[in-house]
Amino acid sequence: MNLQLTELQRDALQELMNISMGQAANALAQLIDAKISLSIPKISLVAAAEFQQIFSTDQYWFTRQSFLGSVKGEVLTLLARAGIETVGGLLHYALPLDERSEKELLLELANILAGACLRGFSTQLALPTKVSMPTLFQAAMRQADSFRWSSTLLLEVEFQLEGTAFDSRIVICLEPQSVELLLEKLNKLLED
Amino acid sequence: MDLTLLHEQLHNRLPLGICLLNAEYQVLYWNDFFSDRTGQSSATVQGKSLLELFPQQARYLKKKIDSVFVLSNASFSYWEHQPHVFPFSSSRPITGEETLMYQNIEFLPVEWAGESVHTICLVVQDVTELASYFLAEQQLSARLEQEHAELKALNDKLSMAQNQLLQSEKMAAVGQLAAGVAHEINNPIGFISSNLQTLQDYAARLLKLTDFYEKVISKTGNDAYLAMQRDTQQRLQFDFVRQDLPELLSESIDGIERVTDIVKNLKAFSHVDNAHWQYANLVEGLENTLKIAANQLKYKVEIHRDYAADLPEVYCQPNQINQVFLNLLVNAAQAMEHKGHLYLRAWQQGQSVCVEVRDTGPGIAPEHMKRLFEPFFTTKPVGSGTGLGLSLSYSIVQKHQGEIDVHSVPGSGASFTIMLPVAGPASAASAVP
Numbered sequence: 370m371n372l373q374l375t376e377l378q379r380d381a382l383q384e385l386m387n388i389s390m391g392q393a394a395n396a397l398a399q400l401i402d403a404k405i406s407l408s409i410p411k412i413s414l415v416a417a418a419e420f421q422q423i424f425s426t427d428q429y430w431f432t433r434q435s436f437l438g439s440v441k442g443e444v445l446t447l448l449a450r451a452g453i454e455t456v457g458g459l460l461h462y463a464l465p466l467d468e469r470s471e472k473e474l475l476l477e478l479a480n481i482l483a484g485a486c487l488r489g490f491s492t493q494l495a496l497p498t499k500v501s502m503p504t505l506f507q508a509a510m511r512q513a514d515s516f517r518w519s520s521t522l523l524l525e526v527e528f529q530l531e532g533t534a535f536d537s538r539i540v541i542c543l544e545p546q547s548v549e550l551l552l553e554k555l556n557k558l559l560e561d
Numbered sequence: 562m563d564l565t566l567l568h569e570q571l572h573n574r575l576p577l578g579i580c581l582l583n584a585e586y587q588v589l590y591w592n593d594f595f596s597d598r599t600g601q602s603s604a605t606v607q608g609k610s611l612l613e614l615f616p617q618q619a620r621y622l623k624k625k626i627d628s629v630f631v632l633s634n635a636s637f638s639y640w641e642h643q644p645h646v647f648p649f650s651s652s653r654p655i656t657g658e659e660t661l662m663y664q665n666i667e668f669l670p671v672e673w674a675g676e677s678v679h680t681i682c683l684v685v686q687d688v689t690e691l692a693s694y695f696l697a698e699q700q701l702s703a704r705l706e707q708e709h710a711e712l713k714a715l716n717d718k719l720s721m722a723q724n725q726l727l728q729s730e731k732m733a734a735v736g737q738l739a740a741g742v743a744h745e746i747n748n749p750i751g752f753i754s755s756n757l758q759t760l761q762d763y764a765a766r767l768l769k770l771t772d773f774y775e776k777v778i779s780k781t782g783n784d785a786y787l788a789m790q791r792d793t794q795q796r797l798q799f800d801f802v803r804q805d806l807p808e809l810l811s812e813s814i815d816g817i818e819r820v821t822d823i824v825k826n827l828k829a830f831s832h833v834d835n836a837h838w839q840y841a842n843l844v845e846g847l848e849n850t851l852k853i854a855a856n857q858l859k860y861k862v863e864i865h866r867d868y869a870a871d872l873p874e875v876y877c878q879p880n881q882i883n884q885v886f887l888n889l890l891v892n893a894a895q896a897m898e899h900k901g902h903l904y905l906r907a908w909q910q911g912q913s914v915c916v917e918v919r920d921t922g923p924g925i926a927p928e929h930m931k932r933l934f935e936p937f938f939t940t941k942p943v944g945s946g947t948g949l950g951l952s953l954s955y956s957i958v959q960k961h962q963g964e965i966d967v968h969s970v971p972g973s974g975a976s977f978t979i980m981l982p983v984a985g986p987a988s989a990a991s992a993v994p
Contacts, residue, residue: 484634
């Protein structure tokens with residue numbers, strides 16, 4: 370399937386994401402009582418090989434979480450290994466983190482960030498979805514040619530917890546059919 | 562068909578715990594999964610705070626629930642991290658080994674009032690089966706890993722032992738060869754040595770005879786004879802020969818004596834001579850052994866001796882004891898890479914004689930101390946030590962019912978003390994023919 374994204378569609382999507390991510394960051398800031406800065410959302414269509422490059426780092430943990438509803442896909446969360454203790458403190462975890470509580474923290478954090486992003490995305494576009502439990506993801510073992518798809522749409526946002534070394538990247542990946550649906554929706558919005 | 566009733570029946574048949582809460586944490590409804598396990602029906606808990614119903618878990622539950630209200634998003638609890646949030650007993654009370662239920666919990670937003678969540682639903686999943694399977698798997702894999710590591714260590718040890726065995730076989734072969742050569746050399750050395758003694762005697766006589774002739778010629782006072790004698794002696798450089806001949810001979814005899822010594826020692830150390838029990842002077846043995854080890858010690862080691870006088874002879878296997886000395890001396894020599902001092906001491910202590918070999922090498926690392934007498938333990942690079950020296954020494958001393966002691970201060974040398982009973986071991990004494 371050959372997916373195309375016009376300049377107009379990209380801009381619209383970026384703007385929508387920007388609004389929803391801002392709301393997500395606000396909610397998060399409330400919860401952990403810390404300042405959060407956001408990057409401008411990045412929208413891109415990528416092939417499997419490019420997608421695999423997301424995982425070519427050892428600075429981050431990865432979690433994945435699938436969502437299901439009017440659109441389907443997965444949210445990947447990259448959580449910086451640096452500064453994770455500080456975040457643990459903000460979320461009232463006992464420090465230093467042991468292996469178990471570290472995993473618990475990672476999954477909770479991923480759920481908060483990815484959930485907020487996804488919710489923003491689906492409310493703005495009126496595409497309701499339900500998200501499942503996040504799990505830790507050992508991505509390095511996957512080969513690019515083992516994916517069942519050839520290209521996918523990525524919606525990517527970076528969170529930075531101010532005053533700490535911690536940052537996180539949320540990547541919403543849509544399966545091809547859902548991308549079509551999303552583009553239809555976008556076109557309608559643009560026509561209005 | 563009454564759909565509401567059907568729904569309710571369905572809820573109560575689900576293998577999941579379902580509990581609805583409002584924003585004040587008050588229970589609106591829970592299904593039979595909860596009532597069966599708490600003994601409280603949905604109607605009795607309605608309006609009660611979930612946090613008060615489960616006070617032990619209140620803090621954790623509140624945190625998870627608050628997160629749903631604040632973020633308007635589902636939150637989750639995993640059995641790996643929080644196995645027993647609700648204190649429900651295991652679903653396998655008879656056959657299972659777990660006492661508490663392992664749970665995954667989802668906290669889902671279900672009703673909205675405008676932008677904010679109004680009602681949330683807890684979905685509790687009993688994952689005891691899965692969890693205990695997973696835990697068993699984990700234990701198994703940990704055990705496998707440990708066994709694997711043990712096997713690997715054993716393998717390494719085995720291959721090292723094999724290396725060392727090969728080395729020690731090589732050493733034994735060299736030893737046998739040396740013994741054979743020594744045996745062969747022994748005869749010619751014997752007659753060369755006795756011939757040289759005889760030659761020395763003959764040469765002395767010849768020189769005496771020459772002196773006598775010189776005197777006779779000078780007595781004649783015949784100038785012609787005297788001149789002839791002077792010319793001949795000059796031509797033959799006889800003055801030099803007369804002076805050099807005895808020196809050459811005595812040097813040769815000295816040399817051949819040294820060769821005899823070496824051969825004798827080689828024979829003593831080869832396994833050709835079987836070790837028999839006899840009374841022997843340990844200091845003599847130590848000194849003889851020093852000669853064998855001389856070329857390892859000669860250039861770099863200064864030897865200090867401190868032997869008590871009148872040491873009694875010890876009933877022992879002298880060759881074996883010398884082997885022990887050799888091991889200690891060679892170890893000491895090898896420990897001292899550059900210049901060093903070797904202190905040899907012998908004294909009597911009660912009914913035993915003690916011999917101490919002390920060096921000024923780098924000493925022995927504390928972690929090696931325990932393993933020192935272990936067979937095949939060596940700190941020398943592979944191929945240069947057998948790892949058998951000290952273990953052999955230990956077994957020899959044990960056989961003598963003696964003791965071998967080590968003291969070492971890392972950085973300032975090591976000392977080995979051997980203590981042997983004068984009377985020898987009881988078993989050997991009774992075995993004496």
